Amino acid sequence: MPDLTKGDLAPDFTLPLDDGQIFHLAAARGRPVVLYFYPEDDSGGCTDENREFSDRAAAFAELGARLVGISPDTVQSHVKFRKKYNLVVPLASDPEHLAVEPYGLWKLKKLYGREFMGLIRTSFIIGADGRVARIIRATRILGHAQKVLEALEAHVAAAPAK
Template sequence: MTHLNQGDLAPDFTLPRDDGSVFTLSAHRGKRVVLFFYPEDDSGGCTDENVEFSNLLDEYEAAGAVLQGISPDDIAKHQKFRAKYDLRIPLVADPERQAIEAYGLWQLKKLYGREFMGLIRTSFIIGTDGKIERIIRAARIKGHAAKVLEALREKTASA
C-alpha cells in the first residue's frame, strides 16, 4: 500500500470526468489543486460532502485552486448524481482505482463489526510545484469542505 506524506510529489494521473473531459493532475502545475476523494455517489455522507464542496467552489477558485472530486463510481453514475443535486464540480471516475490506490486510500475498513475494503475519505492540497502540501482526513463529513478551504487559505497566505 502506498503511504504518502506532506512534501511528497503527488502521484500524477489522467482519468475521465463526467462532463466528457479528462483530468490530468500534472496539467495544472502552477496552480494549487484540491483533490477530494469520497467513497460513493448518492449516499448520505457523500452527498453532503459534494454539496458542501460545490457550494464553496467560488471560494476555492478565489483562493486560486482547482477543485476536483474523485470516487470509484463510473461516468454514468457521476452524471446522474451531479444532475440530481445540481453539483457544479465535474467528477472524476476511477472505477479501476488508479488514483485511489496511488494515493493509498483503498484500505481495510470496519463498520458495525464487519471488515471490508473501501475508500478512506481524504482530501489533498497539491502545491503549485506538484508536491503534497496538506493531507486532510475527513473525521467529520459535515464541515469537511470548509476545513479544507481554511487549510488552503493558510497555505495561500503563507506563500
C-alpha cells in the first residue's frame, strides 16, 4: 500500500481502548483527531513520548481534538502501562495492525546492522472532514508531542469557520 499523503481520506478503523471503550475513527468526524503511533509500551522512548502527549492532553482538547495513542500492544499491556505512568491519553490496541498497516507504518527497520519489521513512529492529524491534514514523522522523540500540538494549532487556525 502506498504511503498516505495530505488530503487523502484517512483509512477508517475500529480498535479497543485500554479504558474498555471502542474507538471508531469514522465516529469522530466533525472534529479533528490526532493519532500518534508508537512501537511499544514501557520502553524508554515510548514512555517519554506518551508522557509528553499526556502532559499536553488538555491543550489538544482545548483545540477540539480527540487524541489517541496506538501501538501493536494488547489492551492488558496498555492498562498496565497507562496506570504505571499515570497517562491520561486513551491507548488503542492494534496487534493485528488494522490501523498500523493501512497508515503505511509497518516497515523494514534497521538497528545496529539488524533488519526487522516494525512500526515507524508517526503522528497524523485527521481533519474534521476525515482527511489527512498533517503527517508528522517523529525524527526525535523528545519534543514530538509539542511539534504535533503546534501543527494542530496551525490546522485549526487555517480551518474554515463553521
